Amino acid sequence: MKLQLIDYAIIALYCAFVLGVGAVLKKHMRTSVDFFLSGRRFPAWVTGLAFMSANLGALEVMGMAASGAKYGMLTSHFYWVGAIPAMIFVGLFMMPFYYGSRARSVPEYLRLRFDEKTRAFNAFTFAVMTVLASGINMFAMAIVFQLMLGWSIHATILLSAAVVLAYTVLGGLTSSIYNEVLQFFLIVFGILPMAVLSVVDAGGWAGLAARLPPGFTKTWSTLGSAAANPMGVEWFGIVMGLGFVLSFGYWCTDFLVVQRAMAARDMAAAQKTPLIAAVPKMFIPFIVIVPGMVAWAILPRELFVAGGQVQHNLALPLMLAHYYPPGMLGVGITALLASFMSGMAGNVTAFNTVWTYDIYQSYIRRNAPDRHYLLMGRVATVAGVAISVGAAYLALQFSNIMDYLQLIFSFVNAPLLATFLLGMFSKRTTPNGAFWGLTGGTAAAALHFLAVRSGLAHYSSDMAANFYGAIYAWATCFALTLLISFFTRPRAESELVGLVYSLTERPRYNRLPWLNRPATLALLVGVLTILLNWLFW
Amino acid sequence: MMMDSTPELDIRWPIGLLFAAIGALLAVYGALHPDGGKSLGLNLNLVWGAVMFLFGAGLLSGADRAKRRTDRRP
Numbered sequence: 019m020k021l022q023l024i025d026y027a028i029i030a031l032y033c034a035f036v037l038g039v040g041a042v043l044k045k046h047m048r049t050s051v052d053f054f055l056s057g058r059r060f061p062a063w064v065t066g067l068a069f070m071s072a073n074l075g076a077l078e079v080m081g082m083a084a085s086g087a088k089y090g091m092l093t094s095h096f097y098w099v100g101a102i103p104a105m106i107f108v109g110l111f112m113m114p115f116y117y118g119s120r121a122r123s124v125p126e127y128l129r130l131r132f133d134e135k136t137r138a139f140n141a142f143t144f145a146v147m148t149v150l151a152s153g154i155n156m157f158a159m160a161i162v163f164q165l166m167l168g169w170s171i172h173a174t175i176l177l178s179a180a181v182v183l184a185y186t187v188l189g190g191l192t193s194s195i196y197n198e199v200l201q202f203f204l205i206v207f208g209i210l211p212m213a214v215l216s217v218v219d220a221g222g223w224a225g226l227a228a229r230l231p232p233g234f235t236k237t238w239s240t241l242g243s244a245a246a247n248p249m250g251v252e253w254f255g256i257v258m259g260l261g262f263v264l265s266f267g268y269w270c271t272d273f274l275v276v277q278r279a280m281a282a283r284d285m286a287a288a289q290k291t292p293l294i295a296a297v298p299k300m301f302i303p304f305i306v307i308v309p310g311m312v313a314w315a316i317l318p319r320e321l322f323v324a325g326g327q328v329q330h331n332l333a334l335p336l337m338l339a340h341y342y343p344p345g346m347l348g349v350g351i352t353a354l355l356a357s358f359m360s361g362m363a364g365n366v367t368a369f370n371t372v373w374t375y376d377i378y379q380s381y382i383r384r385n386a387p388d389r390h391y392l393l394m395g396r397v398a399t400v401a402g403v404a405i406s407v408g409a410a411y412l413a414l415q416f417s418n419i420m421d422y423l424q425l426i427f428s429f430v431n432a433p434l435l436a437t438f439l440l441g442m443f444s445k446r447t448t449p450n451g452a453f454w455g456l457t458g459g460t461a462a463a464a465l466h467f468l469a470v471r472s473g474l475a476h477y478s479s480d481m482a483a484n485f486y487g488a489i490y491a492w493a494t495c496f497a498l499t500l501l502i503s504f505f506t507r508p509r510a511e512s513e514l515v516g517l518v519y520s521l522t523e524r525p526r527y528n529r530l531p532w533l534n535r536p537a538t539l540a541l542l543v544g545v546l547t548i549l550l551n552w553l554f555w
Numbered sequence: 556m557m558m559d560s561t562p563e564l565d566i567r568w569p570i571g572l573l574f575a576a577i578g579a580l581l582a583v584y585g586a587l588h589p590d591g592g593k594s595l596g597l598n599l600n601l602v603w604g605a606v607m608f609l610f611g612a613g614l615l616s617g618a619d620r621a622k623r624r625t626d627r628r629p
Contacts, residue, residue, distance in 0.1 A: 024580070024584050027580065028580065028581075031573070031576060031577060031580070032573065032577075035569060035572070035573045038569070039564075039569050042564055042569075043564065046564075064566055196564075196566055196569065199566055199570065200566075200569060200570050203570060203574070203610075204573075207574070207603075207606075207607055207610070211594075211599060211603050215595055215597075215599075219595060340593070341593055341594055341595075341599075342593060342594070342599065343588075343593045343594060343599060343600060344584075344588075345580075345581050345584045345585060345588075345599075345604075346581065346594070346599050346600055346603060349577065349581065349603075349607075
């Protein structure tokens, strides 16, 4: 694939706009709250699109198209089972605590609800996870751009890191949110025409199904046993592992996405953030997974071979090259760049907030003037990007780094979900119960990993191993937290007002028209998701 | 629903400008270089360039209306 002058012009135009937004916003970053929390003034549609876009990184866009080519419509479980139900839950039930407690981050909520050591544990594991995820995101994109366009891996990594660094240092979370919304529209406009053309070319949905192995266009009917589907997972693994533990663990506790909702201007907007995000999220499979399936159905297999191996990750770029003339190809490549940048900026802004508030201000320098923390936020942004670049080069050393990334998620997010569920919905859960439960859950994930690697535990696929690893980590944390809480002293009820469900006044929206209330939106999103599962059963 | 995002910069300005610029560039390029070979016989640059331009123009017009409303407020 070779780009023309018009394609480069479009890419340059995009980079100039992204930097321009950061430059315009710089003069409005006066306090650390402006920089880290955007001064809490965005309407729900902006935070909603940013909430979704921060998760729409290069790994998500290219990886899900690759899974579409490999597993077919089963991949949509990552959306219709593995995202939407959790997004409804976080919007309706968890956002009142996050937003209402006025905590500035997820680790800070843990300090308010439990104690300092639980916050420290989460802050450190989260900081490590975000820079690793950011680096791997960068690495994945650089590899694909090298294979497709012949771009140097070093140049791709350094140039894109420099653009993200410039706009996040200048405009902080506000700049990141503005660019995430812009990137959302670019991704949709850059990929949608190719998705439509590809399905028409394959002879419609029926024509596509006829060209693919049986069951490739179904979501549930092949999940009776692990042997009956290409993913090697049965329905219990999907529902419990992906649909409950991994999905709720990510969407409900990961500060990367929760931070976007915290930038909303009021409680109603914060609650509606994940619900509004769920609407485009449920249709993303049609522009990402379906083109991956069409790629596998109509393109010659040899196009997928690079370095002597079949590279499913090439599915989306191959389809762009197949259907787009010069010009539109520039828009498509810009969409991939945009997905990479939004994913990376999401990680970097979450990292600089957790570093500055939860590590630096708490353990290194307390009670400094606000402008010092604003400066530290900018320094942390530079450091976060530099460490991400280092992590990208580290990723170059490993052939199966994706497995490690999934593994890190199951180590960090899966046990944390149990801590949050017990902490938010039971006032009897104690600080010691939470800390040791979280430590035990993480240790269980590590032991499960060692059992799989040493052959003591066996699964049909790495995906199944990840799902069950997450289930064990969650269950261990849940059981340990309950048990230890039973024998240790809970905090006084007066200290838990606004932090625990039974001690918090529920937000009332009688003044809002019923169509504009979070519960109505949640119902609509839920019904649409059930309908999609049923249509592709 | 209020569409403006922050008092200092309505988010529709940068998005509208970028889409209008890319859309115009694509549509003009498509009109000058009709290339139907790749996109199932469709001049995709012209058609999608026009769609992107209209989307951008719509956002700009909304942002402009909101600005005028704000300016009129005492």
